[in-house]
Each structure stands twice: as C-alpha cells, then as structure tokens.
Amino acid sequence: MKNEIILAFNEVLEDKGLPREVIYDALQSAMVSAYRKSVNASTAQQVIAKIDLEKGEFQIFAEKEVVQSVQDDRTEVVLKVAKEYEPNAELGDMVLVESTPENFGRVAAQTARQVIQQKIREAERQMQLDYYAKQVGEIISGVVQATGSHGLTIGLEMKAEGTMPRKEMIPYERFRIHDRVRALVAEVKDSPRGPQIILSRTHRDFLRRLLENEVPEIFHGIVEIRSIAREPGQRAKVAVSATQQGIDPVGACVGQRGVRIQAIVRELHDEKIDVIEWNKDPHLFIAKALSPARVNGVYLNESHKEAKTALVVVPEDQLSLAIGRDGQNARLAARLTSWRIDIKSLPEAVSDWLFALHNEAELAEKAQRYQEEIIKAEEIMTRKTEGRILNMDDYDVLVKFVDMMERDLLSERQEFQAEREKIIQEALKEIPRPAFNIELNDEILPESVHTILDDGGIHNLGELALAMKTKPDSILGLPGIGPKTLEKIEEIINNLSDLIPAEPEVVETVQLEEELPTTLESAEMEVIEPEVEQIEASIPVVEDAVEEVLEEETEAASEEEEPNQELSFEEMFNLESQKLTNKTFSEEEFDESDDKDDKKKKKRKYQEIEYDPDLDLTLVKKKHKRGDEGWGWEEEG
Template sequence: MKNEFVLAFNEVLEEKQLPRDVILKALESAMVSAYRRAVNASNAQQVEAKVDLDTGKVTIYAEKEVVEQVREPLTEVSLEEARRYNPHVQLGDMIVVESTPRDFGRVAAQTARQVIQQRIRDAERQMQLNHYAKQVGEIVSGVVQAVNAQGLTIGLEMRAEGTMPRKEMIPGERFRVHDRVRALIAEVKDSPRGPQIILSRTHRNFLRRLLETEVPEIYHGIVEIRSIAREPGERAKVAVSATQPGIDPVGACVGIRGVRIQAIVRELHDEKIDVIEWNADPAVYIAKALSPARVTGVYLDDKSSVNKTATVVVPEDQLSLAIGRDGQNARLAAKLTGWRIDIKSLPEAAAEALHRLQTDPEYAQIAELEREAAEAVSGLLARKAEGRPLSAEEYDRMAQFVDRVQRRATRRAMEKKAEEDNRVQSVRASIPAEAFQTGILDSGLPEHVAYLLQEGGFSTVGDVVMQMKLDPDQILKLQGIGPRAMSEISALVERTVVTAQPQEAEAVITETPAAEEETPQPAIEATAEVAPETTLPVEAVEPISQPEAVAQPAAPATEEEETEELSFDELFTLRADVPVDVADEEEEEAPADKKGKKAKKKKKGARFVEYDPDRDVTFIRKKHKRGEDWDWE
C-alpha cells in the first residue's frame, strides 16, 4: 500500500498538469531551503536533497571539512566518518556526507510548505508562458470570468487567464460572465504576476484566421488572401486570388448562398465584409476595391514610391457610393491597395481637364490636339451648370475626353520620369565605383558633418557626390548643414571627380602609342642595320626618332631651321636630290624630375635624309657649324 507522501505527490501531478521531474525538483529545492532555515546553514555551503518516491524519505547531504576532532558538526566531519563515504579522503579535504537532522520531517513540513508552493507556481507559469508564446496569432476559445471597465478577464486552458482590453473589443459587443468567447492571441508578455496574455477581436488577423477556419480552400492554399483592410464592427475588405487555374476565389470565400461568409459576419457582430478578386494591374485592382461603386477610369501617378496617387473618375450618381459613409469605402480601398485614392465625379474631372489645358503650359501640346473636343465638352459643362439634362452619349463623350487627356498627361509624365532616370544613370556612371564602397565616415570630412550626412540617409561617398550633382539643395536642407559644411562637401565632390578623370586620360594615352608603333617599328630597325654599310662615319648615322618624341610638344625653332616634318612612310617617296630636314625641331625627353616635370635636352643640329637608288640605301647627313662655315658629314 502506498504511503501518504506518494499519494500526495501523484495528486499534485494530476492537478497541476506538470512533468514529474519539475515537481520532484521543486520538492528537493524546498527541502534544501528547509534545511538551511532549520540549522541556519550558510549559502556558501553545498547542500543537496534526495527524495525517495517509494517511501517518502528525505535525505540531506551537506559539504563538510575532514578534521581530526569535530568542533562544529554543521561544517566539520571526522576522518573515520568521512572514510565511510570515500576511503581515500585525507585530513583537510572537503566531502559531501549525509547530514539529515533527527526531526527533519516535522521541521520540513512546517518550513518547506511555502517554498514548495512557490516553486510549483513558478513552474506552472513558465509552462503557460512557453505554451501560449507559440500560439501568438492563433485563435483561442475561453470563458468570461470577469467584466470590468478596463475589459474582460477570460479563462483559458492550462489554468491561464487572458485579458481583452476595451480597445480590442468590437464596438457594440456586450459579454456576460460565463459567456464563451473566441479571440486572437495578439501578444504574450512575462510579468512578475505570471504570463500576461492579450486577446483581440479587432485585429485584422482575427478575420484572416476565421476565413481559414470557414473556407477549406484558403486553409489548403488553393485560395490565397492577398490583403485585408478592416474597421471593426463596421466594414471590412478582403482581396483574394487563386493559386490554381479554374478556381473562383470570391465564390469559394462566399460559399453557396453566402453560407461561409455569413458565419464569419455573425462572429464579427454583423460586420459587413466585401470579398474582391486581387489583380496584378493596379488600375483594375483599385477599381475593384471601390466596389460596389462603378468606376469610369483609374489614372495612376507613381512618381514617388512613398506617395503613390491614383485618380479615380466615377459617374456623378456613383460618387457618394464610392466615397462611402464618412469616407469609409474610399478609406478601406486605400488601405487595401496601398495607394492614395483621389475620387472625382465625371463633370468635375472634365472641368479640371479643361482648366489644365487652358492654363498649364505643359498641356499646350495636348490642348492643340484636343481643341475641338475641349470646345464641345465646355458646352456640355455649361448646359450642366444651367441644370439642363445631358444624354448618355454626351456623358460618354465627356468620359472619353477625360480619358484621352489623362492618358496623354500620364504618358508625358512617364517620359519625364524616364529622362530623369537616364540623367541619374549618367551621373552615377561619371562617379568612380570605389566611391560607392567608401563609407561616409571614412571620406575625410569633419566628423560632425559626416555624422549629419549619415543621419540624413547618405551612407557612402558616392551617394553624397550623386546628390550634389543632382540637387545640392537636398543636402543643404539637412539640419546642421550650413555654408561651411557645404564647402567641405563640395571639396569632397571635386576630389572624387578629379581622381576619376586622370585614370581615363592615362588609359587613352597608353593605348594610342601602342597602336602607332606596331607598323613602323620593323622599318626603323631595318634602316639602322643598313646605315653602317655606307661610306659615312658610324657616328653620323643616328636612328630616326620614335613616335613618342613626335607626340611631345616641340620648342620654337629658328627661321633657318624651320622645315616641315614628314611621316616615316613619306621618307621613301622623297627624291634623292632634294634634301629634307626631318629632325630640326626634334627634342629628346629627359627623365622626369621629382615634381613630375619633364626636362628637355638641347636641340640637335640640322639633319637631312637622302636616298641612294643605286645602292638602295637611306642615310642621314648632319650639318655642323665650325667657325664661320658650315660643314656636312
């Protein structure tokens, strides 16, 4: 027969729904705390407790020092007693031995009760926290335990409690104690008083989970929910699309005779739900989002990715339906699509188009094309202002006029955007790629200026240089940027652009001589080999200058030495009896000095090239001045 301890232990396990190891660990921890309180043991002393679940016996083990003579039984043990647990122990060692007090059972029952309860309560709270933290975003069901001015207290599974604030309740709902409520777990927080579970019935994901529950196609992924816009208790719009061909997503959500959607409407306290089909074309999507209103045309203006605006034109009798009560329909459509929607009636849109054609210079070309249509629409608007009715054909003519003007204006806006994109690309191409890899903090700017630019969204040097070339005023608008900082930034831009230009110039210079040397080089070597066979002195024969020398700027020559320079190919077409000066103004390049400037050597004397057709030899004659006369070599 089991003793009372085992029966009590099993009862706690069943009541608290906690693992066996958690209860046992809490019990042992409570026994250790009871021992420390009973004998006033230090917290530095190691104490362990073992509980025998079969007999209910509690054994305490404490760490003590091995000594010859015991003076303090709480911290010391004799050598003989210690060797009962470890035969190899020596004097001065620390050993863990049994130290259970005689009346420890009665003392433990009195002192460990609170500790056991607290440990079990902590374990229970931690288990609740882990369980509900994994269910954030899911629907749970509970029973109302209390109703107060702040909200509801709802009892959940695992003896947990959830709270639903007033702002998370659907307006108009009234609950009483013991009512069963379904809600979404919006947030789970840990607090000293246990896990705090926040429930919500106004969150848009609550509608999403209800649709997944009621519509099997959504649960299995055949129909996908693209977007949800909701005003709790009033109206909601849901955009759905099918992932498989041949599936009607709207019909699947509504169900036969609206059975599926009506179940959700009743759960949401008669909240109206519009289910529309999602479309990849923003214009078609926006037109469907404004249902049940009928739309004449949708014109998009997406110059800025932040403030995307759509102008929607509707018939005059559909204007109030498109806007909705207090703008609710238009507001939900804007939330659903992510576009700012500007709704206009057809006469209002036509009057605005006429005004633009007459006053805006950018619409001058369109005004010339639409001159006759503009006069006709102007007459229709005048009749409308007088209160005279218009036929359906006249309304159609007005709608076509608005459509043509809006589409041409949109086309011009797209062209301007393309031009601006090309300008941005050209400016980006003129900036070295290394600038976009260099952080703004490593740019050499003053530290405070660099931090201000970084806070303004400019993380690299390339971003700053690009903005300075496109629109410097945007940088000047940043808080803390003044004329002095702008001068530093301008200097950075000049340094960045200048470093890119020499590299391009160097590349061009190195490529040009290489192309020129390919053909003439073999001919020059051949001339240098033939020249020594002539009767001229060896030192008088000099190689013809390379193309690099010709590319360098020559110093001004005197009148006696001025002759026309000829290319190497033209030298062989010269007549043998007509001497030509080819190197009168030629200068040799000296090695560059420390400052990078090239020194120039002294000009050589006059040299003439002659060709002997009999011997097929080209040789050079050099002119020297000796005293008053000129000699030829």
C-alpha cells in the same frame, strides 16, 4: 510516512498538471532548504537530498571535513564514519555524509511548504508562458471573469488569465461575466506576476483566422488571402485569389446563400465584409477594391517613390458610394491595395482638364493638338451646366476625353522619367565609385550642414555629388542651405578627386605584381619539362651522327700529327677546336622536317666538345636530367 509522501506527491501531480521531474526537483529543493534552516547550516556547505518515491524514504547528505575528534557535528565527521561512505577517505578530506536530523519529517513538512509552493508556482508560470507563446496569432476561447473600464479579464486554459484592453475590443460590443469569448492572442509578455497575455478582437489577423476556420478552401491553401483592410465593427475588405484553375475564390468564401460569411459577420458583431478577387493588374484591382461603386477609369502615377498615387474617375451618381460614409470605402480600398487613391467624378475631371488647358502655358501645345475634342467636351459641359439632360453618347465622349488626356499625361511622365534616368546614369559615370563609401563628416563640411543634408536623405559624398549634378535646386530647397553654402558644396564637388584616397588601387597593383612572377615561374616549369623529354628522346639519333663526325676528325688529326710534330699541345688544342667550330652539320644528315631540325638545335644546347691532350682524345660532354638529382654531365670518348 511512506504512504503520506507518495499520496502527497501524486496529489500535487494531478492537481497542478506539471511534469513529474518538476515536482521531484521542487521536493528536493524543499528538503535541502528545510535542513539548512533546522540546523542553521551555511549556504557554502554542499547539501543533497535523495528521495525514494517507491519506498517513501528520503535522506539528507551534507559535506563534512574528516577529523580525529568532532567539535561541530554540522561540518565535521570522524574518520571511521567517513570510511563508511568513502572507503578512501583520509584526514582533512571533504566527504558527503548522511546527516538527516531526528524528527525531520515534521520539521520538513512545516518548513518546506512555502518552498514547494513557490517552485510549483514558478513551474506553472513557465509552462503557461511556453504554451501561450506558441499560440501567438491563433484564436483561443475563454470565459469572462471580470469587466471594467480598462477592458476584460478572461480565464484561459492551464489556469492562466488573459486581458483584453478596451482598444482591442470591437466598438459597442458588450460582454457579461461568464460569457464565452473567442479572441486572437496578440502578444505574450513575461512579468513578475506571471505571463501577461494580451487578447484582441480588432486585429485583422482575427478575421483571417475566422476565415480559415469557416472556409476549408482557405485552410487547405486552395484559396489564398492576399490582403485585409478592416475597421472593426463597421466594415472590412478581403482580397482573395485561387491557387488552382476552375476555383471561384469569392464564391468559396461567401458560401452557399452566404452561409459561411454570415457566421463570421455574427462573430464580429455584424461587421460588413466585402470579399473581392485579387488581380495582379493594379488598374483592375483598384477598380474592384472600390466596389460596390462603378468606375470609369483608373490612372496610375508611379513617379513618386514615397507614395504611389492612383486617380479614379467614377460617374457622378457613384461618387458618394465610392467615397463611402466619412470616406470609409476609399480608406479601406487604399489600405487594401497599398495605393493612395484620389477619387473624382466624371464632370469634375473634365472641368479640371478644360481649366488647365486654357490657363496653363505648359499645356498650350496639347490644347492646340486636341482642339476638336476640347470643343466637344465644352459643348457637353455647357449643356450640363444649363440643366439639360445628357444621353449616354455624351457621357461616352466625356469619358474618352478624360482617358485621352490622362494617357497623354502618363506618356509624358514616362518620357520624363526615362530622360531623368539617362541623366542620372551619365552623372554616375562622372562620379568615382569610392565616393559613395565616404560619409559626410566635419572635415568635408561643417557639422550643421552635413546634419541638414543627412536629414534630407544625402548621407555620403557620392549622393551629394549626384544630387548636385542632377537636381541642385533640391539641395538649395533644404532648410538652412543658402547660396553661399551651395557655392562651398560646388567647390567640394569640383575637387572631388582630392577627397578620394588612392591607397586601395596601389595595394591591388602590388598584389598583382607579386602574383605575376609566381604565375610565370609555374608556366615555365610546365613548358620546360616536356621539352626536356623531347630532347632526351632525340639524343640517340643525334649521338650517332656526332660520333661519325668525331671519328673522321680524330683520324684526320692523327694523320696530321706526324708531319707537324713541332706543334705544342696548346696549338694542337686550338687547331682542333677551330676545326670543330668551323664544322657544320648539314640538314641532310638529319631528318629534312623542321621538327627534327628543332630537336637538333635543342640537342646542341646540352652538349660540349673539348680536346684532352693527356689522353690524346676529343671528348663530348652531354648534359641531361637525372631524376630528382638535378642536371649532370656525362662524358663520352
């Protein structure tokens, strides 16, 4: 039995290629399931399987209740047996007890087979899913196992299967069974039947990965792929740039005598590949993207936010080459550059401008300004219409004429755009900022109206006010918006301030008022404490002067007491207080500087002089700060 378990375990490990822990857990689950089925145990009962792979032994432990007499040995056990597994067991406790049935090995082998297979199958699927989920966007190879109208079924590593739908195959490409195929992992999905791996040979990243494999400079980052446009099986354009000076990116991709690029062309079923150098200047980049056609001029129009448009003027004999078969070259160039490209021949561009200058009233001023150039262009076009041969100078004149007109139009667009921005900025100043946070709802406008505005790109009250102030015709042009609705919208915009709540401003003001006293109190505490220190430092100087004056007053009072003995104590007190009040300290008794004079004034704030008739003395009370106890009084005679 020992050898059978060990041999079976090792055989499954080698055959399935799964981790040891996965097979061990599957074997434990199978043993538990076999025990439940053999003794008809409840699923609520705790059952544990312990397997010793070194000895080739296994045991089943089931949770049972400790009782005095056993009536059902599946769920009950006597106290004596329970103490062998749990020494502290008592009657009524639940204890895990070994319950391995007799002849369980044969029963387990028959019952657990399906459970083990299911667990191993689930582990294989999860392992395949985790592995190929990391391979998304990478190239893998496989062997064709089946072909059909739906596509290919390809056998991959780890006994996985991938599918390549017909739309992900290069047109006119045929594979036979047992052919080896390279493809890009486009998507990995989890399904009840296992991981669903979608492969692709038409994805543009498939070309990117092939270039990385064939060109070491791209793999190491010396050459960078900027963009790729591709029509599988027919043609592709790749824009590359060098990250280091002195490197030719196009030459590195093509290779010596085209060795590198030809290997990729063969892999892609003879798909033509144009490698061009990327340039940050859109004019040069668009001109190179239309290669192999030669270009006379590229004129950009960035006024449209939805799509940037470029007008490309080419020589008459290069027009078909620039457009390509069924417009293929122009389509690829537009995808590569992310610009909408309009291609015109030189005679067509000249004819369009001459017709516009003669028939459009808006261009009358421009026609007057460029009258001489227009006459020359008309003469050359007349000769061409008559079938006469034009020399290179004539073509240069036409190129300069078109370039002059297009550049003048570009400057007008820029001026209009600048003026437009100025109008928008002025309108934004008149619109309160909170209006852009108020969404259009039924309280402001009917539901049908704000639904139409929402479809037109106007989502809040601020955007509606901005559109009304800058381009009201655009709102009137929306389907379902008439003059009456426009009048209602104008009325709402005129009363815009009534729709904006003022609560946030009040809350901010209250917060500021609450913060202000705290700030002032902290500032006062910072200022007062240094002043107290200065006052206490100046006390010794002032005390001497005050004591001298008080001694003189006391002597004078004692001399006057003898002749005026009839005065009462109250009269004497009033007399002394009056004398002290009338007495002033001259600046000469102190320092002549203003600083000491300020100290003297501050000192007098914290002292009080009074006469005590019982003691027949004049008392001076000084107020000063005593540590943390606060302010106190100290008496001196």
